[in-house]
Amino acid sequence: MSLLGTLQQGAVGLAAHRSASNTASTNLQNVNTPGYARQRADLVAVEGTPYRGSILGGGVHLRTVQQLRDAFIERQLPQARSDRYAAQSRADGLSSLALQEPSSPDSVASRMAAFFGSLRQLSTNPSDSSVRQAVLSEAQRLSQSIRRDAQTLNDAANAIDRRLVDSLPRINDLAASVVRLNKAIREASAQGTPNELLDQRQRAVDELSELTGIIPLTTSTGEVTLSLPSGAALVSVAGAARLSSQPDPANNGRIALVLTKSDGNGTLTLTRNDLGGSLRGLIDARELDIATASARLDTVAFEFANAVNAAHAAGFAPDGSTGRPIFAVGATAPGTALNFAVDPAVINNPAALQAASAVDAVTGLPTAGDGRNTLALLAIERSPLPGGTPPAVAASTLVADLGNSIATARTESEANGLRFDHLTTLREQASGVSVDEEMVELMRSQRAFEAVSKVIKVVDDMLSTLLSLKP
């Protein structure tokens, strides 16, 4: 090997160590960049060359700068991320549903007890108009309480609908950006590993996983395709599908999500089982928790009103009239709670309350002190509704069951959060930047650079010595 060759090797070595130094520097500069995976300069010894029966080393050169990612952890993260954000969104979607303090005198159960209490008072003094008015006031308070709880549930469902709609532009943007990055990565790969583009794509995939629970799959050409949990393609090699929303008439006009395929031909209305991530969590909160609670509140209100109305209708008002309901409800349970109200014919007319159980055959009027029909009304308080439990118990159980749903969602969110945090920690251990480590790397590169510089100087000295020899 000639001295000039050694000098050349030194130059290549300097470049290699400068690259290592540059890599450490890049790592340090990206220490706080979300989604950044640390890089490592891959230095390899240059193959030696035979020289008089031996093989002389060829120095060092930079083979590549590679990202350090643990494929095993990366494969587990999308599902963990999807589960984590599904549970968290479900808990967030339910967080506004603290209907009332359980012991509030304004809860539905308490208001039912107060309503029956006013009827109990009426049973002792059915001719007193102030007592009659008190019954109507309690009936109105109970109606307000039921409507308020129904409205709270409805508002929560509306808020979820808004969040679903608001998240769609971001999802579509991310899907489109993955398609763009796939193309850019494919093109850039001819010159080496485009680590920054890979990081950008990974960030987009992570966020899509958080939002939709997509399952990423890397093709042999380095592109990433993304499928929803049910298998529907969100990003394919051909392009990105689009998510949109539309009111679902079969679900009280609630927002349904629709996926339009990447080629624009064909749509798929997505159900909760098609989705993951926060979309799944929000739809679960709306369809499983809120819809169930709303339906049960409707049922309790409907059955309660019908029981009260039937008993009341059998009685007689002081003017002998009969057959009037106390509460105005529809023919079926759905929507009852949201529109629960005292019947307009009764609301401002205490004399319309039918407390008597009979009328005089001659006058057609009940006697003033006949309050026996209130006892029939009071029997409803302790009798099971068609649903199987007395009204106040049904109302209490509803609140508790909703509380149970919220608590379960929180617990699941915490458990999934712990699993996700653990995997994120493992990812950080593999791919995160350590300042100490990079400082060491930087100093090591610097030392190596200095050493190679020294080699060049020595070779240069040797060349000078040779050049100064006089023939």
Place this chain on the structure above:
Amino acid sequence: MRISERQIFDGASLRSQQVRARVDEATETASTGLRIRDAADDPAGAAFVSRARADEIRAQSFIDTLGSAVDTTQAAELALSDAGNTLQSVYELAIQLGTDTVTAAERTTMLAQFDNLRGLLFENVNRKFDNRTLFAGAREDGPAFDPNSTPPGAFLGDTNLRSIETAPGVTQVVQHRVDLTTNDPTITFDDPNNLFDSDGDGVGDTPTTTQVSMFQALENLRNAMNTNDSATIRALVSPLSRYIGKFADARAEVGAQQIALEGAKNVATTVRDSTNESRARTEDADSIAAFSELQFAQRSLEAALQASAKGFSLSLLDIVR
């Protein structure tokens, strides 16, 4: 194990957030005194608390209802007592006027006193409480007995006695049938002016016995006083005495009703108080435990922040200059 920079800072952030959440929770518990603030805090406890609150309201409504029923029965008991006393005065007057030593003029003079007593008796049995006639059954908006009917004392009420719920599913009558008190089919009057022939000798020798109501007895007494008929007056003493006993019995019945109502009210009060106590035990936070937890959480936060600060300060950057 590699520890990245992000792990150091994110870990510190996460830990301090967790401890801060714990401080926040402890602060809320200590400041509100409530262990269950919404149903998600303890769903089973919340269901119990909600039901207990409804039970308390129900028990309070029983207490209120029973309280007014007790007031009504007290008024009824007082009215019956007054009626019994008034009838006792009439009875004493009849004994006095039944003796042969009393002259016709004296009997006529005593008529005014008798009329006063009879009027008082009508007032007693027609007494109102809370603007409702006590003894007219469900016809509480008018008098129970008509002082101007012929014969006087016709019952104007009905037999629909008011019942109230004294406990869930348990009802109790809270009125009294004074029409039965004033008209007992077993109380009779031996009319000395209407004799029948008991031995078949063609001459009436035994007074005819007929059922007599209290008001009919009073009417007979008045007529006898007017006609100076001492025998009839004497014959009326016995039925009057029986009716005094009837009023005493009625008082006892109403008293028993009142005791039962008082008992039910006490039970409702006990239910309310014990339910309240159970609810408080479930819902309320133990203040000592709450403040201890708050203190502990604050210490934990301090420790977490100090530990994080120390972790941040140790880096190769601080040593290699």
